[in-house]
Amino acid sequence: AQSVAQPEDQVNVAEGNPLTVKCTYSVSGNPYLFWYVQYPNRGLQFLLKYITGDNLVKGSYGFEAEFNKSQTSFHLKKPSALVSDSALYFCAVRSTISSGSARQLTFGSGTQLTVLP
C-alpha cells in the first residue's frame, strides 16, 4: 500500500520569508510525486511533479520541491513567501509499478499555509 504523510496541519510564515511544507511518502518501487494547491472554494491545481532525474523540481508560482530518496521526502519550498500563497497544499504519490490500486494517486491530508503580511 502507498501512503503520504503531511505532518503539519498548519504552517504560518511571514511574507518575504522562506517557506517549507513537509511531505513524506511510502510506496512500493519508485515514486511519482506531486504537489497540488487548493484555494478557498476551488478545486485542486497542479503545482509540480517529480518523475525522475534532477532531485530539485521547479513548478508554478516560484515553488520548488526537493526529492530525497533516502529520507522518502518531497518537501515543498519557496524562497520568499507571498500573502497570495496562502492556501491548502496537498502532496500526492503513486508508484511507478502499474498494478491495480497502486496506479492511483494517494493524497496526504493537506497543510494549510498562511502567509502573514
Add this chain to the structure above:
Amino acid sequence: NAGVTQTPKFQVLKTGQSMTLQCAQDMNHNSMYWYRQDPGMGLRLIYYSASEGTTDKGEVPNGYNVSRLNKREFSLRLESAAPSQTSVYFCANRPLSDASTDTQYFGPGTRLTVL
C-alpha cells in the same frame, strides 16, 4: 474552454434521498475520477473511469454508483444518501499522454450536506 465543470455547486439532502452529481469536461481527456474531501483526510478516490464505458472502484466506493456514458461526462449517484456522505466532491480528469504519471485536473467541487 471551461476545463472540468461540476453541477450543482451546493446541495442539501435529507437522509434517504437520492441525487446525481454531474461532471463534464471539454479537455478530451480519457480518464476521469471522483474524489471526496473531508477535513483532515485529504482526498479519497471513490470511483474512476480509465476510458469511455469503463469504471472501477476506488478506495471508498460504498454507497455510490457511477456512469461514464461518453467521453465528456462522468456522473456520481447517491442512491440513498446518509449523513456520512456529507463532504465536498471533486471530479478530475487526466490525459492519455500523462497516463504514466497521473497529473490530474480538477473541477471546482460540489459541497453536499446530508441531514
